[in-house]
Amino acid sequence: MITTVLRHALRARGGEPAVLCHTGAETRADLAGLPTAPGDLLLDLDAQPPGQPVFDDDRVAGLVAVVAATTTDLNRVLTSAVHLPRAVHVVAALVATPGHQEPPVPVGPGMGQWRDLQELRVRRVDRRGWVCELFFPNAIETAPVLDAVLHGTRGRRRGPALAPLAALNGTEAALWRPGDTGAHGVAAQGPVPLRRVTPVADLALRLHDHETPPAWTDEAVPALDRTSTDTDSWDGLTGPDGHTRAAGIADTAVVRAAHTSTDPVQRIAPVDETTVNPTGFAKAENGPLGELTLHGDRAVIRQGRKDLVTVAPDGTVTDVDLAHLRHLRGVRVDWTGHSGPRAAVRAVASLAAGGVPLVSDPVPAWAAGLGRPLTELLANAAEADLSDRLAREEHSVRLRRAALRTHGLRSRWRALAAEAGVPVPAGPRISVILCTRRPEMVGFALAQIARQRGVDLETVLTLHGFPAALPRVRAAIDAYRATGLPITVHEAPADQVFGSVLNDSVARACGDLIAKWDDDDWYGPEHLSDLVLARTYSGAELVGTGQDFVFLQEVDLTVWRSRESETTTRFIAGGTILTDRVVLEETGGFRPLPRAIDTQLLIAVARGGGRVHRTHGLGYVLRRTGGGHTWSEDMAYFLHNYARQWSGWRPSSLLEGEPAPLGIGNAQEQPVGATQHTGGHP
Structure with missing residues (x-):
C-alpha cells in the first residue's frame, strides 16, 4: 500500500x-x-x-x-x-x-x-x-x-516544552533531541548561528567518535561533548569474545571507557518519553516470560524461539516494540546480549520506561549508566513476583518512575543544562485544591498533602461552612505551615453550592496545575509526581487514577478492582484530577452543582476535543463510609468485579503506609474514621 x-x-x-x-x-x-x-x-x-x-x-x-x-x-x-x-x-x-x-x-x-x-x-x-x-x-x-x-497522533496538546534551546552536531545528535524542529545544526567547532543578534540556541551538544573534537569557538554559547553509541561496541573494546565476557566485566578498560564521566547516567542518550512510555500497559501476569538476549549479532527480545523485537544497535526501543511485548508477564535481561555497554543501558532503560516488568541477574559494573534507582530495582526483583498481578504492577510502576525520571528526555536536558551552567525555567507548581465540610478531617487530609515528594506545591484549603478558628482545625493548619509548605485558607459559607466553592478555590490558587484532593481518601507520597509524569508522556488535557483500591469502612474491607490503567478513558477518580489552569478556563471550570461535578468536568473536557488519561491507581485508596459523599454509589457497586479483597485496611505497598494526622496531640483526639492503620503490603 x-x-x-x-x-x-x-x-x-x-x-x-x-x-x-x-x-x-x-x-x-x-x-x-x-x-x-x-x-x-x-x-x-x-x-x-x-x-x-x-x-x-x-x-x-x-x-x-x-x-x-x-x-x-x-x-x-x-x-x-x-x-x-x-x-x-x-x-x-x-x-x-x-x-x-x-x-x-x-x-x-x-x-x-x-x-x-x-x-x-x-x-x-x-x-x-x-x-x-x-x-x-x-x-x-x-x-x-x-x-x-x-x-x-498525540491529540491537541504538545506537553511540556523541552529546554534549553539546543544546537547539535553529529549523526547521532537526533537521539538526544527527538521531535525538536527548533533544534539547529552547528559546525563541530561552532559558532552557534545568530538570528539577527541572538544565538539560535542556549546550549550546543556535540556527538563524536573517539577522536578529540576541535576546540569550541563560541564564547556566548557553551558546548558539551558526548561520544556516539557505536564507539563502545564490545567487539571494538574487548575483541571477538566481548559478548561472552560482558557479564563478568568488573574493572577493565571497558568499564573505564563506559564511565568517562563522574556521572555515567549523563553519557546515555535519553529515552523519548512522548512515544516510549507505559501507555498500553497490560495486566499479563499469566503471560510467558521473554528474554533480552543476543541472537546472531543483534540484541533481541525472544519468547522461546521467536524473536518479538530486534533492538536497534543504538539501543532504541520503539512504541511498536513495546506493543509487541505487552502480552509478556516480564522480560529477563541477559547482560551479554547487546552490541555495547551504552546500547545495553539504553535498551534496558527504555523497556523500564515503557513499564515492562524486568528481572535480571546482578547488574554488571559497566551498566552503571542505568543509575542507582534502576540498578537497585533490578537487583531486588524476583521472577516469582511477575506471576502475581499486584506485585507485578507495583514493580512496573517503580521501574517506570525510575527510568522516566532518570533517563527521560526532559530530565536529561535539564541535567545537561545544569552541567553547562545554563539556567532553565522552573518546573510547574501544583495548586492542591482541598475543600471540606468536616473539621475532623482537616488534619488527616493535610498530612496526606504534606508528605508529597518530587513536586513543587501549594495548598488552597477551603473550609465549607465552618471557621478556621476551631481548635483542631487551627492546630492542623499550624502544623502544616510548620512544614514550610505554603497554604491559603478560605472560609466558604455553608449554603454555597459545592461546584461554586471549588471555582472560588481555583481563583485563589497560584499554581500552573490544579490538583483536586478529597479530605478522607489516602494518597501515596508519589501521587502527585506520578500524575505529573503521566501528564508529560500522555499529552492529555487531564490526568488521574482509577478507583482501584477502595476501603469500605462500614464492613472494614479493602477491595482491589484492578482497573485498566495507562489508557485514554472517560472516567477517573474525582479526587485524583490533575489538569492545567487553562483547561479549566477552556471548559468553563466546575459546574455550580452540589454533586457529580467531577463527572461534569470530564464530560466537558471530552466534548471540547480533549483527552483524559488514567494512570495507575496503586498510590490511592478511596474511602467509602455510610454517607456524605458527592458521588452516591452504594457498597454493592464496589464489590462487583474485584480482583482481590482483604479484611481491614490493606493498600498497595506503593502507598507507603499512612501518616499521622496533623495537629493531633494524642490518640483520643483523632477524628472518627481516621484511625491509624498498620498498612503494609497485603
Missing part, C-alpha cells in the same frame, strides 16, 4: 525532483523499485546529521516522502528533517503504530501557513499503518508538515 501511494505520487510530481526518505528498521524496502528519475534522492534520515542541507541551493521538491517504521522513528528524525527541501506534495507514512495511538490527522499550524491547502488524505495501511498526504499549490516547509502529522 505504501509503495502504491509513492508510485502514484512520483508519477504526479511534475518536473521537480523527489526526495524519498526512510527511517527505522527495514523501511528502505518500501522505496525499492520505485519509478525514480535522474535528480531524485534516496535519503536515510537516520544517517543524516543536523545542519546538513539536502540540496546545496534553494531548490523546491515536487515530492518529499518520509517512510517511518514507527512513530518513535518519525519523531526522532524530525530533528534532521528541518533541512529537507520545501515541497508542494508531502507524504508521511507510518509502517506500524501501537493500538492505543490516534490516527495521524495533522494538527495545522496557527499562523495561516495552510490557508491554501488543496487536499489532505489520511489512509490506513494494513492493520496498524497509516499514510498521510498533503497537497499545496505552492511549496511549503516540509519539517513543520511532518511535525503536524506526528502531533496529530
Whole structure:
C-alpha cells in the first residue's frame, strides 16, 4: 500500500525532483523499485546529521516522502528533517503504530501557513499503518508538515516544552533531541548561528567518535561533548569474545571507557518519553516470560524461539516494540546480549520506561549508566513476583518512575543544562485544591498533602461552612505551615453550592496545575509526581487514577478492582484530577452543582476535543463510609468485579503506609474514621 501511494505520487510530481526518505528498521524496502528519475534522492534520515542541507541551493521538491517504521522513528528524525527541501506534495507514512495511538490527522499550524491547502488524505495501511498526504499549490516547509502529522497522533496538546534551546552536531545528535524542529545544526567547532543578534540556541551538544573534537569557538554559547553509541561496541573494546565476557566485566578498560564521566547516567542518550512510555500497559501476569538476549549479532527480545523485537544497535526501543511485548508477564535481561555497554543501558532503560516488568541477574559494573534507582530495582526483583498481578504492577510502576525520571528526555536536558551552567525555567507548581465540610478531617487530609515528594506545591484549603478558628482545625493548619509548605485558607459559607466553592478555590490558587484532593481518601507520597509524569508522556488535557483500591469502612474491607490503567478513558477518580489552569478556563471550570461535578468536568473536557488519561491507581485508596459523599454509589457497586479483597485496611505497598494526622496531640483526639492503620503490603 505504501509503495502504491509513492508510485502514484512520483508519477504526479511534475518536473521537480523527489526526495524519498526512510527511517527505522527495514523501511528502505518500501522505496525499492520505485519509478525514480535522474535528480531524485534516496535519503536515510537516520544517517543524516543536523545542519546538513539536502540540496546545496534553494531548490523546491515536487515530492518529499518520509517512510517511518514507527512513530518513535518519525519523531526522532524530525530533528534532521528541518533541512529537507520545501515541497508542494508531502507524504508521511507510518509502517506500524501501537493500538492505543490516534490516527495521524495533522494538527495545522496557527499562523495561516495552510490557508491554501488543496487536499489532505489520511489512509490506513494494513492493520496498524497509516499514510498521510498533503497537497499545496505552492511549496511549503516540509519539517513543520511532518511535525503536524506526528502531533496529530498525540491529540491537541504538545506537553511540556523541552529546554534549553539546543544546537547539535553529529549523526547521532537526533537521539538526544527527538521531535525538536527548533533544534539547529552547528559546525563541530561552532559558532552557534545568530538570528539577527541572538544565538539560535542556549546550549550546543556535540556527538563524536573517539577522536578529540576541535576546540569550541563560541564564547556566548557553551558546548558539551558526548561520544556516539557505536564507539563502545564490545567487539571494538574487548575483541571477538566481548559478548561472552560482558557479564563478568568488573574493572577493565571497558568499564573505564563506559564511565568517562563522574556521572555515567549523563553519557546515555535519553529515552523519548512522548512515544516510549507505559501507555498500553497490560495486566499479563499469566503471560510467558521473554528474554533480552543476543541472537546472531543483534540484541533481541525472544519468547522461546521467536524473536518479538530486534533492538536497534543504538539501543532504541520503539512504541511498536513495546506493543509487541505487552502480552509478556516480564522480560529477563541477559547482560551479554547487546552490541555495547551504552546500547545495553539504553535498551534496558527504555523497556523500564515503557513499564515492562524486568528481572535480571546482578547488574554488571559497566551498566552503571542505568543509575542507582534502576540498578537497585533490578537487583531486588524476583521472577516469582511477575506471576502475581499486584506485585507485578507495583514493580512496573517503580521501574517506570525510575527510568522516566532518570533517563527521560526532559530530565536529561535539564541535567545537561545544569552541567553547562545554563539556567532553565522552573518546573510547574501544583495548586492542591482541598475543600471540606468536616473539621475532623482537616488534619488527616493535610498530612496526606504534606508528605508529597518530587513536586513543587501549594495548598488552597477551603473550609465549607465552618471557621478556621476551631481548635483542631487551627492546630492542623499550624502544623502544616510548620512544614514550610505554603497554604491559603478560605472560609466558604455553608449554603454555597459545592461546584461554586471549588471555582472560588481555583481563583485563589497560584499554581500552573490544579490538583483536586478529597479530605478522607489516602494518597501515596508519589501521587502527585506520578500524575505529573503521566501528564508529560500522555499529552492529555487531564490526568488521574482509577478507583482501584477502595476501603469500605462500614464492613472494614479493602477491595482491589484492578482497573485498566495507562489508557485514554472517560472516567477517573474525582479526587485524583490533575489538569492545567487553562483547561479549566477552556471548559468553563466546575459546574455550580452540589454533586457529580467531577463527572461534569470530564464530560466537558471530552466534548471540547480533549483527552483524559488514567494512570495507575496503586498510590490511592478511596474511602467509602455510610454517607456524605458527592458521588452516591452504594457498597454493592464496589464489590462487583474485584480482583482481590482483604479484611481491614490493606493498600498497595506503593502507598507507603499512612501518616499521622496533623495537629493531633494524642490518640483520643483523632477524628472518627481516621484511625491509624498498620498498612503494609497485603
